[in-house]
Amino acid sequence: MIKWGILGLGNIAKKFASDLKLVPTAALHAVASRDLSKANEFANENNASKTYGTYQQLFEDKEVIVIYIATPHNNHAELSIQAMTHGKHVLCEKPIGVNEKEVRAMVAASKNNKVFLMEGLWSRFNPTIKKVKNLINKKEIGSLNYMYADFAFYGLDREEDGRLLNPSMAGGSLLDIGIYPVFLAYLFLGKPETILAKSNFHSTGVEIQTSIIFQYKNAQAVLYSGLNSTTQTIAEFSGSEGSIIIPSRWHVAQGYELKKGNESSFVSMPRNGLGFTYEIEEVHQCILKNKTESELWNHQNSIDLAQLLDSIRKEVGIIFPFEE
Template identity: 45%
Template structure:
């Protein structure tokens, strides 16, 4: 039997539940402890997901010597503070995306982890999913030919409520950081850092972006259009047009899904047979890195996180949104 890494979870909202569902299927993972500011909530969560320990404060969990790695699943605004606390307590960190509110915070988190020689990674789970890994490999090997355009969107209707996370500026609200990060990630991962960025946004009463339209400009003649919105449901797919083919990451492209390829008047749909919700791949990767004494991922690196944060900062500068 392979060794199992003992996980702790900080913040027990919707995303934590999804992650723990995936963690159940990871061969090298054990959900050991969970923490919430509400002990009753922690106890209920621990019961549902079969965690051994439940704590009514984050610090209590961090003081538990059995915890080897912590998944931070709180709203964006708390990532920086909690990651620092995890590192100071000697815990490896998997921090939900976006990694922080800005580059400055991200750099502080990463610098401390490097100083303490502790593993840290942004939880950008799409990077580990089979359909994305396959697309990325084929793209890098130029199996599709020359790219002409990339268009990716993510949108769903959200009722305006200034107290809720999506529209609350103090919690890092807005469509860009919450869901726009996925189209931005896709363009960055395939094409690298753009030479120039242009962006427009519709801002809510609270000052965060309800929707954001982004263009990345490269030396190559490639049309890159990225969209995020809380105003309507969009296809949430990614379309890559090549000179002699067309590739579609079907809805929802950032989750486990299929890929459709159109070429020579024919189309092929490839299903990747993912039998869980997809978070298992990310969790197993973190476990593998820790068991091999790595301090960063060899798939989604520290440099990747910092460059992605630079892109998000640049977009927010274009739309005049500061946290």
């Protein structure tokens, strides 16, 4: 049994804890929040054995093997490094770091302390996305020449001091949800030769709408994220001999549509739980094999993704106050 700790107890942590119950080899041992009453409530709802009112107490719990960090983006690097310094394995919610510098520091901490570190990009381990990648690698639709992916919802009704609209918490659409389309383009096409991007901004200073084109030698990826409207949230891959579409919402996919000529077929692949079980199982397998990184989403992948996000931010002018 691998005992988990969860640090940062918001909505994403609640979903993660729900799926943790579906993994037979996992147990939620401890949770931590700066608000002890919040920690107690979360522990009661999710059958955690211990609650802590400070993060340090969780780091010092000798029974905790791995910690899931689900705080706002701006705290990811500092808390992950502290956890790893205490010998804990870490699964850190995406983006693993706000920029490349932070990610490299986290990777160094993983190697120096000989502990596992992975970015919580759960979509990478989704069975549908793994299957579609396998089909495209086998040239099922010929050469991949175009892909499209979007992710947007209306979030302008949120509190302006909350994580989504607060620049001091690395808010905005790009790092929160735009990371998904960017990740998908990177997964299927690699790093682009050039990047074009344009953004619109909120009165608080955060970016709330970004359109991106990744230019490759023989392909293009058109990507979008936004907080001022709701989009379909689909992913499309078009090749010389057909296309594959992952319907809404593609990042938690449960099947795909294959189109070749005049024929079309949908393959249903129902997921287990909300979709976190697959990355949890990957973490377990890596820890049991004494790995410091996953082969499916390794440290270099996270560094590459951070570099792409940094490049987009530079193109459109996204700078957070704590980076200046």
